[in-house]
Amino acid sequence: MTAAAHTAAAHVDGLSTAAPLVGRASELAVIASTLNGALPAVLRLAGEPGIGKSRLLTELAASADARGWLVLEGAAAEFAEDLPFGVFVGALDDYLAALDDRALARIDPATAALLAAVFPALRRDIAAPALALPNERYRIHRAVRALLARLAGAAPLLLVLDDLHWVDTASAELLTHLLAYPPRGQVLIAVGYRPAQLPERLRAALDRGHAAGRVVGVEPGPLSRDDARALVDGLVPRAELPVMYAESGGNPFYLLELARALLELARAAPPGRAADRALADISRQAPAAVAAAIRQEIAAFPATARSLAQGAAVSGEPFDVIAAAVAADMPQSDALGPLDQLISAGLVLTTDVPRRFRFRHPLVRRAVYESAGPGWRIAAHQRLAEALRAQGVPPTELAHHVAAAAQPGDQQAIDELTIAGHALAGRAPLLAARRFGAALRLLPGGETCRRLDLLQARAASLGAAGWLTESRAALMEAMALVAPGDPYRVQLETRCAGVEHLLGLHPDAHRRLKSALDTLSDRGGAPAAALMTELAADALWRTDWEAMRRWGQDASAAGRHLGDRAIEAAALALLALGEFGLALPEQAEDALLGAATLVESLTDAELAARPDASFYLTHAEFAYERFERVVRHADRGLRLARATGQGQFFIGTLYAKTAALTFLGRLDEAREAADEAVDSALVTGNDNQLGFALQARTRVATATGDLDVAVVAGEESAALLRRLGPSVLVAGSAWTLGEALLEAGDLGGCVTTVLDAVGGPNAERAAGGFRCRAWHLLVRAETARGRLDTAQSWLDRIDAILPRLTPSGVPTTMAETARAWLLLARGEAGPAATAALAAAEAADSAQARLEASRARLLAGRALGAAGLRDQAVELLERARAELDHYGAHRYRDEAVQELRRLGRRVGRGGRRGNGGPGLDALSERERQIAELVAEGRTNKEIGAELLLSVRTVERHLTHIFGKLNVASRAQLGASLRS
Ligand SMILES: Nc1ncnc2c1ncn2[C@@H]1O[C@H](COP(=O)(O)OP(=O)(O)O)[C@@H](O)[C@H]1O
Ligand SMILES: [Mg+2]
Structure with missing residues (x-):
């Protein structure tokens, strides 16, 4: 045996298993750091094919496993982009199937039904997923988020999702949701992808997560010369290395494939001049040379092994040996010998699951797939579809093969694709649309x-x-x-x-x-x-x-004439x-x-x-x-x-509900409705809908006093809706933002925003009584910045229109509170109190409870200023109790401050009520943050928990330190414990 052939024989096994890891010190350091803290919640590995993303993910999985984490791994696969939730099913389904029923029994039935829409393993007992409305896919997403948190209950969870450039749309949406709302508990999601091919929406979501500090990234580049030498050391003659390194660009996959090709060559022929020339050829121009080498590798297999490999490539990744045999049109018993040949040659690798295998690399799978002719592949899909059909597999799960194989006019295929489309519409609408599209292409003319x-x-x-x-x-x-x-x-x-x-x-x-x-x-x-x-x-x-x-x-x-009451109702x-x-x-x-x-x-x-x-x-x-x-x-x-799956008015209805609940002082419910609207709008991907949903969020957040949230959501909403061109709905959004800005103290911003929104001083773009709301904001903003004459001119406009308005409850409230603010600023406290009391009465009569309490707060303030302390205290006490009950914490705090100014010692009467006097000074949000700091959490962690940006958390902390008079996080912890 020649020296080169000997080397080949010694290492060919080494190549069919993974070579020892070389280099990557800095990448491994980042990876290790993600295992040390709970956050960031997502690690992304981006890079060209073969650069070593999957390898690094394997290293991550191994270290997580060694630390006792639960590790679940899945990968998207080429030619399978239309399997709904494919990546998540790949990662979780086997694990869920193996869980004993008791572990799952604690999941409530509604959540379980939603999860069954994703995971076949959970469809054991649950027939049909209880979801009809595509807008509500976010409920599936929330259920999966809860499931991940639950799986992380006993030990931290690592979820690896590789090859996301081939992700199906349903998984992409789910991942987008998880990026915006990371699961609670110790859950690390690690993703690998080729950036150039990543779906646009997913890329944007990852970038947003990165900006918010929830995503950390690693981008493995070429191996260094030394690392490359270490990788193929002993496999190829030293002299080949410089050319190999140059041609491979330091890409480990190409380096290893070139080495593999050289070894095969050395094995086939003893070294000589012809072989030397071939060696030099192969070393040139990877990846073309590598592709050619893989083609040769495939061609060199016996016909049965080759066709089994091709059947496997068509059937899926990872593949099942039975399905591969079906696709290759051979009895299963005949497939085992060829399978062993594929494995021992290193083309195919075993997986953790018996009878399931995968290719050496996705690029190898692709080469095998393409080595089978298109006609052969159609026939293979046809065989798979028929076999699955015979097993009673439902249309959703065989539609992928049906779509690939069916001939125009195939009625059975058209039926199956139609059924699959309807079944998918609720959870994976884009896939459903593709199924309907496939059915349409098969449909003969005339139907x-x-x-x-x-x-x-x-x-x-x-x-x-x-x-x-x-x-x-x-x-x-x-x-x-x-x-x-x-x-x-x-x-x-x-x-x-x-x-x-x-x-x-x-x-x-x-x-x-x-x-x-x-x-x-x-x-x-x-x-x-x-x-x-x-x-x-x-x-x-x-x-x-x-x-x-x-x-x-x-x-x-x-x-009415037609006796159609529904149309008449809508028209009325x-x-x-x-x-x-x-x-x-x-x-x-x-x-x-x-x-x-x-x-x-x-x-x-x-x-x-x-x-x-x-x-x-x-x-x-x-x-x-x-x-x-x-x-x-x-x-x-x-x-x-x-119930009917009609989503077109869903978000708009939630918007109306949020606004009404806010007036009624039912702020918890209002926030829930607004959150639903936002989540729903996010999955529809429609900017206009999202604009309205964010407007709902702004309203509630302004009422509760979460002004950071209010301003951010309001600005985003206004920006999204501005693109619609001027309309009544756009006016509403900017008006909502104007209120948030006023409360946040940005008076100039408030004035510009409101005027811009309602179409100038006459507020033509605002409907009827809604004009009063715009002018009310202008009175208050101008009063607050000391321009009392301007404020008066806005008030005059309200007074001019008021007599014509029906109903007059809210407009009167707006008019009288505006008047009260202005009078108070002029030092006319008595008349200000009278105006504010009139406002409260008008609001009470309209059941505008929140506005009524705010008017009482203002009246109390004015009475205090007028020296009528007892009356003031009575009103302020009432306002404080009401606002506290509604959850309008910021306004409640204002009432408390007024009471203190009048010499009343009062607690806030907050729902928790057990804090010390220091804690008492904090708003609800500040208190939440203070408690999390005391638990030792970082700002990033707190941000993720409360869905706030790190900057916002920092800003709150400044206030908290000031209010509690502490200088450090440690002091804060001590102060809370005392
Ligand atoms: N740093 C490394 N050390 C040793 N082998 C590596 C290294 N990086 C990648 N490989 C090997 O190179 C091949 C391609 O890497 P892989 O992780 O599959 O690439 P990608 O996922 O980026 O396409 C695999 O066989 C892998 O084991
Ligand atoms: Mg990979």
């Missing part, structure tokens, strides 16, 4: 009805996934199949206009609706009534109150909103009452057929200060949306 159904289903799924432009395209394709003027076509046009509004294409939507109406010969029929209702809604976006009123009138008359609600916008008194009351009565007379099924009826009703009732009713009708609308 117009089915095509229309599929196109609509595809449009709905795309819309739910936030792909609105594509959703619109699918609707347009459907419209082209139906003659203009056909009632069905009109329905499609109406839906399309709805999508266009969400895209901010208001003129397109308007034109579409008008021309659809023109094509209708029968203006008295149901399609016309529905269309006119949509035109009334369209006017809302354009702030055209007159048009809104006109279309509302026509549509409600048409609905819109009419009421239009009349509110025009500040028209009495008529609006009639429309509003009519709408409410009709909605309440509808059965669930009837209302579900026109979800806009309850949606517009909640908004009209909010405008008319019927806060309790808003909550009741919103809850019914939300329940029906969930």
